[in-house]
Every structure is written in C-alpha cells, then in structure tokens.
Amino acid sequence: MxxxxxxxxxxxxxxxxxxxxxxxxxxxxxxxxxxxxxxxxxxxxxxxxxxxxxxxxxxxxxxxxxxxxxxxxxxxxxxxxxxxxxxxxxxxxxxxxxxxxxxxxxxxxxxxxxxxxxxxxxxxxxxxxxxxxxxxxxxxxxxxxxxxxxxxAIKTPAERDLLVQLAHWTTTAIDTAFAAAQVGDSERSISARMQHELLRNGADMIALPVFAAGPRAGLFHPLATDMPVEAGMMVMTDFGGWKDGYFSDIARTAVMGRATDRQRDLYARISDVKHAVVEFIKPGMPASEVARFARAAYAARNLEFKWSIVGHSVGLGIHESPQIYPWVDDPILPGMVMMIELGYHDHPRDSIHVEDMVEITDRGAEYRTDFSRHETIWELGV
Missing domain, CATH: 3.40.350.10 (Creatinase/prolidase N-terminal domain)
Structure with missing residues (x-):
C-alpha cells in the first residue's frame, strides 16, 4: 500500500x-x-x-x-x-x-x-x-x-518551496564569492569559495560548477582552472547544487576591475532581453512562441542571437520539459518552475550568461530569484 x-x-x-x-x-x-x-x-x-x-x-x-x-x-x-x-x-x-x-x-x-x-x-x-x-x-x-x-511538470507546493530556497542559497553563494574576489585570484579559488558557500548554506552536493574568465568565458561549460583573473576580464559562472535530489541552476556574469563601456552595454542589453522574455510569458503559451520572441528581442536590440536555449523547467532534472526552443510546442503552465537563461557567446571576445528562476502563475512568469542586485554588471575587486 x-x-x-x-x-x-x-x-x-x-x-x-x-x-x-x-x-x-x-x-x-x-x-x-x-x-x-x-x-x-x-x-x-x-x-x-x-x-x-x-x-x-x-x-x-x-x-x-x-x-x-x-x-x-x-x-x-x-x-x-x-x-x-x-x-x-x-x-x-x-x-x-x-x-x-x-x-x-x-x-x-x-x-x-x-x-x-x-x-x-x-x-x-x-x-x-x-x-x-x-x-x-x-x-x-x-x-x-x-x-x-x-x-x-507542475510542482507541488513543497517542491516549489525547496527549489526557491535552493536558488536563494545559490545566488547568495555566487554573490559572496564575487564580493570577495580580487584581481589576480585564480578561477579555481573563486569557484572553490562559491562551492564552499553553497554547501555551507545548505546544499547537499555541488551539481554544476561551470566557471571561467576572460576568453574562456565563451566556452561551452568550462570548469575553473588555475588561470589568474586579471583586470578587465569577464567572469562567468553557471552554477548550482543539489538538495534532496533537486537542482539549482543560476548564471551570473561580472567583470574583474572596472568594466568598459562595451561590457556594460552588452550586459545591459542581454539583461533587458531577459526581462522582456519574463514579461512576455503567459500561461498556456507554447514554448516555441517564447523562443521566437526572444530571438526577435535580440534583433530589436541590435544583437545577433549567439545563443541556444532560452529557458527550461527545473526540478529533479536540471533541464526539464518544456525547454524553450523554437521546435518545442509544449505549453508553459501555471505551477511550473522555470529558468530563464539568456546570453551572448562570442569566444574569444567578451561573453555574457545570465539565468534566473521564475514561477509560472495565472498572471504569467514571476521572478523567484532576486535579480535586482545584478541589474548592472558587478565590478569585482574595486
């Protein structure tokens, strides 16, 4: 029974x-x-x-x-x-x-x-x-x-609460590691601090330790190395852990030292696309419609779509259905917890990756991670 x-x-x-x-x-x-x-x-x-x-x-x-x-x-x-x-x-x-x-x-x-x-x-x-x-x-x-x-696909209240808590632990771990980073620190030392903080916050294990700086930030899922992070380098992480089998998956981009005008502008335009996508999502909408909107939003901001996925559900799997691609017509429904994931991969030039959690409600998509601290690009070690 x-x-x-x-x-x-x-x-x-x-x-x-x-x-x-x-x-x-x-x-x-x-x-x-x-x-x-x-x-x-x-x-x-x-x-x-x-x-x-x-x-x-x-x-x-x-x-x-x-x-x-x-x-x-x-x-x-x-x-x-x-x-x-x-x-x-x-x-x-x-x-x-x-x-x-x-x-x-x-x-x-x-x-x-x-x-x-x-x-x-x-x-x-x-x-x-x-x-x-x-x-x-x-x-x-x-x-x-x-x-x-x-x-x-539709999360129980307990699942939703667990996912939101784990995402909060993850964003806090990233912010703590970024705030402590200094010019000349190695990729590995910054990533290690991030992992330590997430485990200390309450995660069971590290699931996704993607981290890179400078020209390596545009690689596909790179891991940290002993390379020093010098002034002017973009710093990217796509980071998460497990709690009770559930994933977190948060992406953040910063710059070591003072950002250039181009870095600030590129980051602002990608963040603006993310906000536009979140505002566009309505319950019942097919994922493919959101994917097409995102591509149009890039074009409207004079950006080439140098990216792939626009978002995905998250839970016991890191990429659950529906995934937001032009060929996925599955509906986005109230009760889903999703990651909206945008970026600009331009290896070996500056690359951007941002990712936040939303919950789908009867009104639309609502942020469940605090994006406000990253409205402008963080400058580390200054």
Whole structure:
C-alpha cells in the first residue's frame, strides 16, 4: 500500500496526479529507473541514483494494482521507515542482470505477461533491456519518456518551496564569492569559495560548477582552472547544487576591475532581453512562441542571437520539459518552475550568461530569484 503521509518526501510527489496518469494511460505497466523519476515515483532518494547507476533502482507500477520497488539486496536491508512510500520491496543480487530477473518475476506476479509496458528509453541500458525482453518475450517494451516525465511538470507546493530556497542559497553563494574576489585570484579559488558557500548554506552536493574568465568565458561549460583573473576580464559562472535530489541552476556574469563601456552595454542589453522574455510569458503559451520572441528581442536590440536555449523547467532534472526552443510546442503552465537563461557567446571576445528562476502563475512568469542586485554588471575587486 502507498503510505505517502509518513514518507519523508511524500509532499514532493503529487500522488493523485501520478496515480491518475498511470491508471488512465496507454500502458499495462510502467518501469522507471532514471534518477529524476525514481524519487518522484517512490519517495526515495539517495545520491547513488546518480553516482552509482549500475546499482539499479527501478519502480514497477501496473495500471491496476500496487507498485513495487526493485533494489539491490543491500539497499533493501538498509531502508528505514519513511524512506519510501512504496511497501512492496523486491531485492536482487549484485550489480549485473539479476535486476531484470527481479523485474520479470514482479511483472509476472502483477499478471503483466503481455501487452505494452512503458519504459524510459533514454535511461534503460541496452543489455538490461535485451535481458528483460528475453525473460518477458510477450511484453512490448515501449519508450514512454515524455509520458513518464509529465507528472513532474507542475510542482507541488513543497517542491516549489525547496527549489526557491535552493536558488536563494545559490545566488547568495555566487554573490559572496564575487564580493570577495580580487584581481589576480585564480578561477579555481573563486569557484572553490562559491562551492564552499553553497554547501555551507545548505546544499547537499555541488551539481554544476561551470566557471571561467576572460576568453574562456565563451566556452561551452568550462570548469575553473588555475588561470589568474586579471583586470578587465569577464567572469562567468553557471552554477548550482543539489538538495534532496533537486537542482539549482543560476548564471551570473561580472567583470574583474572596472568594466568598459562595451561590457556594460552588452550586459545591459542581454539583461533587458531577459526581462522582456519574463514579461512576455503567459500561461498556456507554447514554448516555441517564447523562443521566437526572444530571438526577435535580440534583433530589436541590435544583437545577433549567439545563443541556444532560452529557458527550461527545473526540478529533479536540471533541464526539464518544456525547454524553450523554437521546435518545442509544449505549453508553459501555471505551477511550473522555470529558468530563464539568456546570453551572448562570442569566444574569444567578451561573453555574457545570465539565468534566473521564475514561477509560472495565472498572471504569467514571476521572478523567484532576486535579480535586482545584478541589474548592472558587478565590478569585482574595486
């Protein structure tokens, strides 16, 4: 039986929406094993879901009947009351294909020996799927990634509060590290201070330590090096951590020393585009419409669109649906928590990256990170 009320993470799952999705869906059962969906479908989270994926944690949820949680024997023995809201725990041995024996046996016990079973094609290892198909030859295993992700799109109040808190910790960590930075500090020392502050604020782990200065700021997801940050260099971070499996993802750009007129102007125009995009978003609007608006906003400010994504939802995944691209027509709906992410990559010249959290309400998109301190570009070490 599902015991959401006593599970420590029970408020992070909308169990009514989840059970309705499965009961009214096109599959006789679903299997989830991604580090994003397992916590939502089970109430269980541990860093092993991401750091040791070969120790498969897998939820089997039939259309009719109770779900089961397939885990290693060691995990089954270690589970404590409140760790999961699932009560049917199915152990398997080792880190190889015995997990698929446990899955096939459980599907048979649930009387799912034929029909269609939805899986996450993006996450299901090929060897595991081949073994499962061998053990359950009359079952059609179908990629249902978008369907299985969809119950997570609208955040519960507890999810929303956790995401906002984590984003606040992250922006504070960035600001603290930037305020302490001095000309000649290495990229690594500034990034290390930022990571220390985020962990001290309350994050469990660092998830996204992107950091670079000068010509390296225009690279794709660079990590900090021992390079000294000299006066006049742009300083860029795309930074975040995990708390209870949830991500933060904040981007900020500053300049070491005094900014040039060009740096101030470029930063101001990108920030202005971000504000315009946030103001433009209305509930029900397809993501593609926002993406097209953003490109037009760049052009209206005499900027080439030297960028890619305009934004994305965030939660147990760092880039959740809908992602804001011209080819994504999924609607932006009230209750979503999203990152609006704009920039200007012009390697090896000055590059900009800004990213803030918004919540989609019945009125539109509303900021949930305090952007006001970064309305003008920060000058570090002066």
């Amino acid at each position: 599902l015991d959401v009320t006593t599970a420590r993470r029970g408020t992070l799952t909308n169990i009514e929406r989840l059970t309705s999705t499965i009961a009214n869906g096109p599959y006789d059962a679903v299997l989830v094993m991604s580090p994003e969906n397992v916590p939502y479908y089970s109430g269980f989270y541990n860093m092993d879901l991401r750091s040791i994926p070969e120790r498969v944690h897998l939820v089997i949820w039939p259309r009719d009947g109770e779900p089961a949680f397939v885990v290693t024997e060691r995990r089954a023995e270690a589970l404590q009351p409140g760790d999961t809201f699932l009560s049917d725990i199915v152990p398997y041995q080792g880190e190889e294909l015995d997990s698929m024996r446990a899955v096939a046996d459980t599907l048979a016990r649930m009387r799912v020996t034929s029909g269609r079973v939805g899986i996450e094609g993006r996450f299901f290892p090929a060897n595991h799927l081949r073994e499962l198909q061998r053990l359950a030859p009359d079952v059609e295993f179908v990629d249902a990634f978008a369907y299985l992700e969809s119950p997570r």
